[in-house]
Amino acid sequence: MARETRELTCINCPLGCPLTVVLEDGEVISVTGNTCPRGESYGRKEVTNPTRIVTSSVPVDGSASERMVSVKTASDIPKDMIFDVVRALKDVRATAPVAIGDVVLADVCGTGVDIVATKGA
Amino acid sequence: MAKTIERRDVVIVGGGPAGLAAAISAHEAGQTDILVLERDTQLGGILNQCIHNGFGLHTFKEELTGPEYAARYIERAAELGIEYRLGTMVIDISPERLVTAVSSADGITQVEAGAIVLAMGCRERPRGALATPGYRPAGVYSAGTAQRLVNIEGQMPGREVVILGSGDIGLIMARRMTLEGAHVACVAEIMPYSGGLKRNIVQCLDDFGIPLLLSHTVTRVEGRDRVEAVWIAEVDERMQPIAGTEVRYPCDTLMLSVGLLPENELSRDAGVQISPVTRGPVVDQSLQTSVRGVFACGNVLHVHDLVDYVSEEAAAAGANAARFVAQAQAETEADRGIPVVAEGGVRYTVPSFVSPQLMDDRLTVRFRVANVYRDHFVSVYLDDERIQHRKKRVMAPGEMESVVLRRADLLAREGLQRITVKLEEE
Ligand SMILES: Cc1cc2nc3c(=O)[nH]c(=O)nc-3n(C[C@H](O)[C@H](O)[C@H](O)COP(=O)(O)OP(=O)(O)OC[C@H]3O[C@@H](n4cnc5c(N)ncnc54)[C@H](O)[C@@H]3O)c2cc1C
Ligand code: SF4
Numbered sequence: 001m002a003r004e005t006r007e008l009t010c011i012n013c014p015l016g017c018p019l020t021v022v023l024e025d026g027e028v029i030s031v032t033g034n035t036c037p038r039g040e041s042y043g044r045k046e047v048t049n050p051t052r053i054v055t056s057s058v059p060v061d062g063s064a065s066e067r068m069v070s071v072k073t074a075s076d077i078p079k080d081m082i083f084d085v086v087r088a089l090k091d092v093r094a095t096a097p098v099a100i101g102d103v104v105l106a107d108v109c110g111t112g113v114d115i116v117a118t119k120g121a
Numbered sequence: 122m123a124k125t126i127e128r129r130d131v132v133i134v135g136g137g138p139a140g141l142a143a144a145i146s147a148h149e150a151g152q153t154d155i156l157v158l159e160r161d162t163q164l165g166g167i168l169n170q171c172i173h174n175g176f177g178l179h180t181f182k183e184e185l186t187g188p189e190y191a192a193r194y195i196e197r198a199a200e201l202g203i204e205y206r207l208g209t210m211v212i213d214i215s216p217e218r219l220v221t222a223v224s225s226a227d228g229i230t231q232v233e234a235g236a237i238v239l240a241m242g243c244r245e246r247p248r249g250a251l252a253t254p255g256y257r258p259a260g261v262y263s264a265g266t267a268q269r270l271v272n273i274e275g276q277m278p279g280r281e282v283v284i285l286g287s288g289d290i291g292l293i294m295a296r297r298m299t300l301e302g303a304h305v306a307c308v309a310e311i312m313p314y315s316g317g318l319k320r321n322i323v324q325c326l327d328d329f330g331i332p333l334l335l336s337h338t339v340t341r342v343e344g345r346d347r348v349e350a351v352w353i354a355e356v357d358e359r360m361q362p363i364a365g366t367e368v369r370y371p372c373d374t375l376m377l378s379v380g381l382l383p384e385n386e387l388s389r390d391a392g393v394q395i396s397p398v399t400r401g402p403v404v405d406q407s408l409q410t411s412v413r414g415v416f417a418c419g420n421v422l423h424v425h426d427l428v429d430y431v432s433e434e435a436a437a438a439g440a441n442a443a444r445f446v447a448q449a450q451a452e453t454e455a456d457r458g459i460p461v462v463a464e465g466g467v468r469y470t471v472p473s474f475v476s477p478q479l480m481d482d483r484l485t486v487r488f489r490v491a492n493v494y495r496d497h498f499v500s501v502y503l504d505d506e507r508i509q510h511r512k513k514r515v516m517a518p519g520e521m522e523s524v525v526l527r528r529a530d531l532l533a534r535e536g537l538q539r540i541t542v543k544l545e546e547e
Contacts, residue, residue: 009319012178016319018515033514052324053174055186056300057272065163068275070172070188079328086300100192118172119188 051076063096137166139419140240143439150443165191260348279374291378465543
C-alpha cells in the first residue's frame with residue numbers, strides 16, 4: 001500500500017491552520033491540524049480537486065466615479081483554470097450602473113460559474 | 122480663520138472600516154449626533170483597492186472581497202442616517218477636542234467634539250527603507266501604490282517584476298501582477314520568515330510558483346531613468362549581505378512591501394502618547410488614549426492583518442466614545458488602571474492598561490509575537506499567578522494573537538499590580 005503525507009496550509013480563512021493530510025492509495029484517510037470542519041473538507045479537496053475564487057477588475061463605461069469595477073467568480077473554479085478565466089476577462093467591459101452581485105460575464109469558460117461585480121459603479 | 126464652529130457629540134476621523142464600525146456602534150449605543158470626516162472621495166478606506174477575497178469570514182461567515190465588506194458597513198451607516206463628509210481632511214486635533222478640517226467645498230471648518238474616535242489607518246513605509254545607493258529611477262513603487270494603479274486606475278506599472286518584502290500587500294500584488302500577464306521573478310524577504318499571512322503565501326506565491334527568498338535583500342538597483350535590474354543577495358544573522366551571493370534580476374519594476382506605519386501625526390498634535398513599539402497610541406481598556414475623550418481603533422492603533430478584528434475593535438471604541446459622552450465626562454482624571462505587561466516573546470499588547478471597574482465582562486487583549494514560535498504556550502499572569510495557559514502550534518510576527526481577560530477574575534484580586542502576557546515553552 002502506498003502511504004503519502006501532504007503538509008498543507010488551510011486557506012479557507014486567514015487563520016491559515018497547518019494541515020497534515022494522509023493518503024493511502026490516493027484515498028484520504030486522515031486530515032489533522034484543522035481548527036474547524038472547513039479545514040478538513042479543504043484538506044480533502046485540495047489533494048483531490050483544488051479550487052480557487054478568482055478576483056480581478058474590468059473597465060466600466062459611463063460611471064461618474066469609477067474607471068474600473070472589481071469582479072470575482074461567484075464561487076470556486078478549478079485551480080488549473082485560473083488563467084483561462086483571467087484571459088476570458090481581458091476584453092470584458094461593464095456598463096454603469098453596476099450594483100454588487102450583477103453578472104458581468106455569465107458561465108465563464110464553461111465552468112457554470114458567473115463573474116459578478118463586487119463594487120457598485 | 123475658520124468660518125464656523127459646530128458642536129457634535131462624536132466626531133470620527135477616517136471613514137475606513139474602523140471609522141464606519143465605530144460610527145455604527147456609537148449610534149447603536151445611543152449617541153446619534155455623529156460626524157465622520159473622510160479625506161478620500163469615497164468611504165471604505167483601503168478596502169476599496171483590496172479587490173481580492175478573504176474578508177469577513179469571522180464576521181459574516183462568508184468570504185467577501187474588500188469592496189463588498191466595506192459596502193456592508195456603508196449600507197448600515199446609511200440606514201442609520203450617519204452623517205459623513207467626503208473630501209474633508211482633518212488637519213489638527215487639540216487636546217480640548219477641537220477638530221480642524223479642510224475641504225475644497227467648505228474651506229476650513231472646526232468642530233467641537235464631545236468625544237473623538239481616531240480611525241486614520243496606516244500608510245506604507247516609505248522607500249527610504251530601501252537603503253541602496255545610486256539613482257532613484259522610475260519603476261520603483263510601493264506595493265500599495267501599485268495596487269491602487271492596477272485595481273482602481275486600470276494601469277500596469279510594469280511587466281517584469283521583483284518584490285522586496287513579503288508583507289501581505291506585496292504577496293497580493295505578486296498574484297495580481299501575474300494574473301495580469303506580468304512575470305514576477307521573486308519576492309525577497311530580509312527576515313528568515315515572512316511578514317505576511319500564511320494563506321497569502323499559499324494562494325499568491327505557491328499557486329503560481331513564485332519563489333520566496335527568505336533572508337535575502339536588494340543590494341543594488343540598476344538603471345538611470347527606469348529600473349533595468351535589481352541585485353539580490355543573501356543576508357547573515359545580522360542582516361548584512363553575504364559577499365558572493367549576489368544575483369542580478371533583470372526587471373522594469375521593483376515593488377516594496379516593507380511594512381505599514383500607523384498614521385499618527387494628528388494624534389501627536391493632540392498630545393496623545395504614542396507607543397514606540399506599535400507606533401500607535403497607548404490605550405486603556407476602553408481604547409481611550411492618554412487624552413480624555415479621544416479613542417483609537419483600527420490600523421491607526423496597531424497594524425491589523427484581518428479586517429474582522431478591525432471592525433470588532435472599532436465597535437468597542439465607538440461604544441466607549443458614546444458612553445463617554447453620555448457620562449458627560451463624569452469620570453475623574455483618576456488612575457489609568459493596571460498595566461498589561463508584554464514579556465517573553467510578546468512584543469506589545471493593546472490595550473496596555475486595564476481598569477477592572479470600567480471594563481466589560483470580557484475584554485480582548487490583542488498582541489503580536491517577536492519571532493516564529495512552535496508549540497509554545499500563551500500565558501496570562503495576574504501578578505505571580507498564572508490564570509491562562511494555552512498551547513499554540515505556530516505563532517508568527519505576521520499574525521495577530523489575542524487573549525481574553527474576564528472582569529470577574531480581575532475584580533477577585535484586590536490590590537492587583539500587573540497583568541502579564543507572555544510566551545512559555547511549557
Ligand atoms: C493590501 C492589503 C490587503 C489586506 N488583505 C486583507 C485580507 O485579505 N483579509 C482581511 O481581513 N484584512 C486584510 N487587510 C487588512 C484590513 O483591510 C485593514 O486592516 C483595514 O482596512 C484597516 O482599516 P482602518 O479603517 O483602520 O484603515 P483604512 O482602511 O486605511 O481607513 C482609514 C481611513 O482614514 C482616512 N484618513 C486618514 N487620515 C485622515 C485625515 N487626516 N482626515 C480624514 N480622513 C483621514 C483615510 O483616507 C482612510 O479612508 C488588508 C490590508 C491591506 C492594506
Ligand atoms: S481550519 Fe478552519 S479556522 Fe483553520 S484556517 Fe481553515 S477555515 Fe480557518
